[in-house]
Amino acid sequence: MTTTTTAHRTEPDTPTFSVHKRWLALWAFVTAFAVFEVVKHGYVNGSASYAAVLTTTAVGAFIAPDLTFVVGIRDDVPHGSMSRKAVPFYNAAHRMTVALGLTLVIGIGLAPLNSAAVVAFVGGLSWMAHIAMDRAAGYGLRNADGSR
Secondary structure, X not given: OOOOOOOOOOOOOOOOHHHHXXXXXXXXXXXXXXXXXXXXXXXXXXXXXXXXXXXXXXXXXXXXHHHHHHXXXXXXXXXXXXXXXXXXXXXXXXXXXXXXXXXXXXXXXXXXXXXHHHHHHHHHHHHHHHHHHHHXXXXXXXXXXXXX
């Protein structure tokens, strides 16, 4: 009597590179879109001060999601982990649905050519670029205990 064994394919614990390529493509698209909006509304059709506002907003919104690390900064946590207090803020700031929803509602819904709406739209695009860049690099949301 012969027995047949089947080889089981094991799935990797980490996302495959193809997933990262999609996030990288999204990052490139959203970043290019943000740069286009800053150049179009600030440097080509706007004043120098409005260009500075849009550029500052784009850079600030790109950096802002990681400022959630300062919540609970005094807590003693293992290397590579974050404070349990910071996890809800970090996860909320790193959810694409939150960034996309706020960008659509505030940036597009207010007024298409309103200067404040353009600033909000550029900020939202930069925020989404940050999230896509993190995902492309393999960083996801945090577990409740602060671990990856």
